[in-house]
Amino acid sequence: MIKTAPSEYRVTAPRNLGAVFGRVRTSGPFLWILPAGLCVLFIFGYSVFDLVQQSFKYQGDWVGFENFSLVLTDPLFRTAIFHNFLLLFTVPILAVMSFTCAVLLFETRKGMKFYRSAVFLPYILPIPVIGVVFGQLLQLNGALNSALRAMGFESLALDWLGDPKQALWTMSGIIIWKEVGFGTILILARLISIPLETMEAARIDGAGFFRLHLQVTLPQLRAVILFYIINESIVMVSWVFNYVYVMTNGQGGPGNATVVSELYIYRSAFQNNAPELAATAALLLLLATLVFIIGFFRIQRNMSKGVFDD
Amino acid sequence: MKITGKAIAAGSAVAVLLSTFSLIGASASVDPKKAFPTKPVTLTMWWWGEQEAPGAQAWVDATVAAYKKKRPNVTIKTVLQTTDGLVPGFAAAAAAKSGPDLQYFWGGIYSQQPGWDGQIAPVSDYIPASELKHYINATTELSFQGKIWTAPWYVNPSFPVLARTDILSKYNQKVPKTWTELLKVCDVLSKEGVPTLAGGVKDGWFGGWLYSIIGGQSVTNKDVVAAVVGKQKFTDAKHADWWTRLQETKDRKCWNSDINSLELYQAQQLWKDGKAAMTVVAGPDAPNFANAVGASKVVVMAMPKWSTGQFAGKMGSTSQTIGITQWSKNKEVAADFIMFGHEKAQLDSWYNLTGSMPADDRFDLNSVKDPVKKALFKSALPGAPYLENFIPAQLDADAVFTNVQLVLAGTKTGKAAAADMQAVMERLRKTDRSLVKNFTAWNK
DSSP states (O other): OOOOOOHHHHHHHHHHHHHHHHHHHHHHHHHHHHHHHHHHIIIIIHHHHHHHHHHTEETTEEOTTHHHHHHHTOHHHHHHHHHHHHHTTHHHHHHHHHHHHHHHHHHOOSSHHHHHHHHHHHHHSOHHHHHHHHHHHTSTTSHHHHHHHHTTOGGGOOOTTTSTTTHHHHHHHHHHHHHHHHHHHHHHHHHHTSOHHHHHHHHHTTOOHHHIIIIIIHHHTHHHHHHHHHHHHHHHHHSOHHHHHHHTTTSOOSTTTTOOHHHHHHHHHHTSOOHHHHHHHHHHHHHHHHHHHHHHHHHHHHHHHHHHHO | OHHHHHHHHHTHHHHHHHTTOOOOOOOSOOOOOOOOOOSOEEEEEEEOOTTTSTTHHHHHHHHHHHHHHHOTTEEEEEEEOOTTTHHHHHHHHHHHTOSOSEEEEOSTHHHHHHHHTTOEEOGGGTSOHHHHTTBTTHHHHSEETTEEOSEEEEEEEEOOEEEEHHHHHHTTOOOOOBHHHHHHHHHHHHHTTOOSEEOOOTTSHHHHHHHHHHGGGSOOHHHHHHHHHTSSOTTSHHHHHHHHHHHHHHHTTOBOTTTTTSOHHHHHHHHHTTSOSEEEOOGGGHHHHHHHHOGGGEEEEOOOBOOOSTTTTOOEEEEEEEEEETTOSOHHHHHHHHHHTTSHHHHHHHHHHHSSOBSBTTSOGGGOOOHHHHHHHHHTTTOEEOGGGGSOHHHIIIIIIHHHHHHHHTSSOHHHHHHHHHHHHHHHHHHSTTHHHHHHHHHO
16 A cells, blocks of 8 residues: 555645746746836836826916917917828838838849848938938939939929928928838838748739739738838827928928927927926827827737737 | 736837926025135036137137136036027926036027026126126126126127128129118129028028018017017017018029028028128128138128118127026036136137127227227127017027028018917917016016
8 A cells, every 4th residue: 555645735735836836927927027117117107197297287386277278279289280190191101112112122033132221221320310411412402403403304303391382291201211111121021931832822823923912912911011000100190300300400390391299399398498388298199199009009919910820 | 907008118209208398497596605615616518609609619628728727626518519409408407407507598588588497597696796797788688687697708799791792793783781772682683693692591590680680670679578578569560571571582582592491501601602692690700701701802781771760770789698507506616717708818818719709898899900890899889689589589489480481482471470470479478478477577
């Protein structure tokens, strides 16, 4: 007969250890991210709390929704928000261009590395450098217009950044030029990971270039393209300050032709000595950005599922 | 919880921007005067001026070195600011209550506002009145309820028009003295493809200059402050007519066609290069411009007259200044350095290194031999009030800079610009709830 340990010892020890390991298994990841999480919560949580607080005060005194009323009725704020909205129209253009560039790079046999670097290069250039270069290049009598005039295209030689009717669209063009590299590399990375057999099968079935990429490739890139669209939407709503600042000397000009919401916030806080209005506008911008952030995480979740499904 | 946590993390970009927004108003009280410290002291000075008075950097370096010899326990670190970064940089420092001990300020509202906001201590609390009375323009632009916020450093005759006689005579034109003459010159030169006036408004600043030298002809600084507080309107004829004059310069093709895509300093180069007949420059830099093309070919003058107002045909005068920050722990030392800069050796050194006029009536004008400089300096003693310094900085940026750009782009009329300026002012009185009180007190 085999002797066994006393029942209370035999039963309790393994069960308790299992429970502990189980708990560690489930709460472990949270413990690991706790220090970083607290740090993030403190830095950003405090900032947001302070922001909310300031937006309801004027020089330390509680003023209720007065600041919100002032900001929302400010024609300049509305103009700025409208410009951010207009910039959103560049997002589909960016998506189409990035997809096209990625496919062309994918199909390029020779010199793919060179072309890939060339497309990605603008994305890694510092925005101040871009601002200075394009500021010079796009002057009415700058290099671009001189070249256009020399080629006989006088009517195309516009005052790209100096004419209020064109300045925002010129700015959009520069943003597209810079941001398209990111999308291209992102989509190309996913494109390369698609099993070649799928494409080979489509080709054997007679799919041409356009049909192959529109009906076979594109559906498989949906998740990553959606991610890129959401990311760029956030950029257009709350991340174009640098472009506007460096290309218009912090003015958002000519007139208010290129004022965006971030510039409005910056000018309110640091030029116009109105931190409360800046905080209010920033809070409104944060709320607007949240819409995209929520979308961003949903897409990200779907994309993760998509990757595993693939 | 899931979304909130992610949102906060992903919204970090916005939050980072906002984390610095806790701007605060410091107490207006100042420390009582103390004995000069004997322990090591380090002061930081953020300054600007090399841009309009080339040679200022050399003067700052030499003066700091000379002060070190006089006060071996004091070290002064100097940081040259950019034009676009001067005001926002100081605003950020004031929000954090740390940064420079000594800060450069333009005159008028640019010195008043930091004082009203409790960001600077009045220099009159640390510099004796017997000394301050020698500082040019200290009482005109910088005083508030018996105190003087900042100490004038150098005089900025604001702003001289430079005319090149060689270019004008090439087209049989004389230097225009009146507005009508100016427009006629524009008609002739534009047909030849030569801009009469070179300017650049991309960076906005030149708009403020134009407001002061064209708009200043029909009003006084008292009128302007009255319009700011709502007792007059910027649409009243005497305030608004200058916008029509500005539109006339656009309609008559007076300017270089690329005025909206050039910064001011880039445009002035056109004049130096002989591609434009006239330009407007910063007062301290005018002699350098004149000498660069040959002083004998240059006439330094005020903007041609269009009005019969008190200051029509006169040059404005403002002093660029240095202030002491409220958070400085060594205000007496900072004041001592400012006074050191006004000693005879430093005044002479400033003139020798920059060719511009120190803001001190003890500077011997007889030592100035250059006729261009002499005429310029005399025009600033006393000059007309420099109008841009008497309006809120936000009105300047949001109404003057922007509307000048639009009028010169041809997309807005002068009348619409005046209406917009009035609308911006009315709005400002609502958003800056201390504005009327402060401007009224300043104007008394």
